[in-house]
Amino acid sequence: MTATKGLEGIIATQSSISSIIDDQLTYVGYDIDDLAENSSFEEVIYLLWNQKLPNEQELKSLKEDLASNMELPQEVIDHLKSYDLSTVHPMAALRTAVSMLGLYDSEADVMEEEANKRKAVRLQAKIPAIVTAFARLRKGQEPISPKKEFSFATNFLYMLNGKEPEDIEVEAFNKALVLHADHELNASTFTARVCVATLSDVYSGVTAAIGALKGPLHGGANERVMKMLTEIGEIDNAIPYIKEKLENKEKIMGMGHRVYRKGDPRAKFLKEMSKELTKLTGHSKYYEMSIKIEDFIKEEKGLPANVDFYSASVYHSLGVDHDLFTPIFAVSRVSGWLAHILEQYDNNRLIRPRAEYVGPKGQAYKAIEQR
Numbered sequence: 362m363t364a365t366k367g368l369e370g371i372i373a374t375q376s377s378i379s380s381i382i383d384d385q386l387t388y389v390g391y392d393i394d395d396l397a398e399n400s401s402f403e404e405v406i407y408l409l410w411n412q413k414l415p416n417e418q419e420l421k422s423l424k425e426d427l428a429s430n431m432e433l434p435q436e437v438i439d440h441l442k443s444y445d446l447s448t449v450h451p452m453a454a455l456r457t458a459v460s461m462l463g464l465y466d467s468e469a470d471v472m473e474e475e476a477n478k479r480k481a482v483r484l485q486a487k488i489p490a491i492v493t494a495f496a497r498l499r500k501g502q503e504p505i506s507p508k509k510e511f512s513f514a515t516n517f518l519y520m521l522n523g524k525e526p527e528d529i530e531v532e533a534f535n536k537a538l539v540l541h542a543d544h545e546l547n548a549s550t551f552t553a554r555v556c557v558a559t560l561s562d563v564y565s566g567v568t569a570a571i572g573a574l575k576g577p578l579h580g581g582a583n584e585r586v587m588k589m590l591t592e593i594g595e596i597d598n599a600i601p602y603i604k605e606k607l608e609n610k611e612k613i614m615g616m617g618h619r620v621y622r623k624g625d626p627r628a629k630f631l632k633e634m635s636k637e638l639t640k641l642t643g644h645s646k647y648y649e650m651s652i653k654i655e656d657f658i659k660e661e662k663g664l665p666a667n668v669d670f671y672s673a674s675v676y677h678s679l680g681v682d683h684d685l686f687t688p689i690f691a692v693s694r695v696s697g698w699l700a701h702i703l704e705q706y707d708n709n710r711l712i713r714p715r716a717e718y719v720g721p722k723g724q725a726y727k728a729i730e731q732r
């Protein structure tokens with residue numbers, strides 16, 4: 362038995378949800394380019410959970426279910442208020458609040474398929490409510506209730522900012538949600554599947570996945586991309602800054618990917634949005650800097666930009682606090698986690714790989730006074 366570091370290239374499960382073949386991403390066989398251009402995030406949620414696109418009635422019903430499940434238990438809001446809001450990272454708050462939601466769901470441990478689907482709707486609806494409630498509470502503002510007539514993307518921006526968003530903001534945010542929704546067996550999705558394969562509950566699976574997404578090598582990279590762009594400050598500083606990082610063997614956030622070698626098909630959409638939105642909001646320098654960094658890293662290291670790279674300047678242009686970038690990733694990716702959790706339950710077997718033992722062998726126990 363020999364271990365493959367980071368399980369690179371290992372096929373760990375079969376799945377009908379999304380695929381990456383020759384650097385192209387599909388959700389249930391639909392090309393991501395097609396979905397990014399045409400679909401609403403709600404359609405994508407339906408697609409991932411049901412392996413088919415919804416008809417008008419099915420979509421209407423899902424939209425109503427989501428909008429009517431966004432209210433949070435008062436206990437969760439009170440709990441958020443009890444944190445030290447000036448220091449707690451929103452991903453840590455989200456991880457804890459999602460775990461807490463399970464305490465107030467009477468079906469939390471009911472393992473029937475229909476009950477799991479109902480919990481999926483509740484989690485998909487309540488995660489944006491947690492993120493926006495946290496964001497408002499730490500600014501001394503009260504959480505805002507969603508509006509039933511609003512789309513998912515509109516409601517998120519409305520609950521965050523307290524005003525109805527512009528069409529261009531909704532369009533960009535909807536597209537970002539579609540692009541981040543699922544990605545085969547990425548680290549957080551794998552975490553969710555490992556967790557529920559023990560027949561643990563949906564809340565445990567999603568809580569575990571949030572923990573995995575939080576790390577800087579995964580979803581946490583988007584916040585760090587913005588930190589990098591802010592530190593660089595001016596376009597002319599970009600290349601010297603990156604050269605120094607590379608000399609110090611530091612990784613450039615938002616660059617590289619375990620699966621994509623030539624390029625991430627989602628990045629072009631985010632790049633285009635970044636160009637448009639940064640221009641509109643007077644933040645073009647972040648787009649210009651990003652281009653320089655992308656070209657330089659491609660040339661020097663042969664590494665492409667990943668989904669986190671241009672999403673940073675997109676969210677910045679939408680006026681989102683930088684530490685909310687990864688929670689926003691979770692708002693979208695939970696749709697994929699839930700699809701994978703349902704798929705795992707549907708054809709479950711405990712996930713339990715082996716380790717190649719490389720430690721010492723044949724040691725004789727010594728009494729403590731002889732060590």
Ligand SMILES: CC(=O)SCCNC(=O)CCNC(=O)[C@H](O)C(C)(C)COP(=O)(O)OP(=O)(O)OC[C@H]1O[C@@H](n2cnc3c(N)ncnc32)[C@H](O)[C@@H]1OP(=O)(O)O
Pocket residue numbers: 367577578579580582611612613614615616617618619620662664667668669
């Ligand atoms: C939504 C997502 O999760 S997308 C990924 C988000 N993460 C990031 O953007 C963080 C930065 N990127 C990375 O750390 C990596 O590219 C990963 C973790 C995403 C993928 O990594 P892997 O394919 O496993 O590559 P690994 O980390 O083993 O690196 C292989 C080589 O490429 C280099 N490399 C990989 N990514 C980068 C990077 N972003 N900057 C500089 N060098 C890099 C490594 O230093 C290493 O070089 P070496 O062989 O000379 O030591």
Ligand SMILES: O=C([O-])CC(=O)C(=O)O
Pocket residue numbers: 543544546547548579619620667668
């Ligand atoms: O797939 C991965 O390794 C990382 C990820 O989640 C993504 O790119 O969306």
